[in-house]
Amino acid sequence: MPIHHSEIDPWELHLFLVELRDWVLSGEHHMHKISQFQTCQKALEWLTLAQVLSGRHGRNCLFYLGRVGSGRIETDILNRIVGHLTRDDLDVATMLNSLEREIKCKSGHA
16 A cells, blocks of 8 residues: 555555545555536635645645636645655545535535
8 A cells, every 4th residue: 555554554544545535546655636526616616725725734735727627626645755645644635525525515516
């Protein structure tokens, strides 16, 4: 597994991976996700809130807006400083997922 086990017990890791099934793990320090929203406006609403959330938690999140016009945003969470993903990185990914569900439910398109 590309996530450092000393900081996350196996059961907790399993729960995170179930919750984060739409994230692709790449190496030990990188997660990637593609989010598709109904409209560009919903994608940008999520982006604004996601940037605040990731900034508050001190995470290195990168957002790619190349297809935001069609409602698509790609997100990377990187942890090059520690060299592996941590519980905090997974927590931020979980919060970003929750935020995405909230935005989609608010518009009636879960």
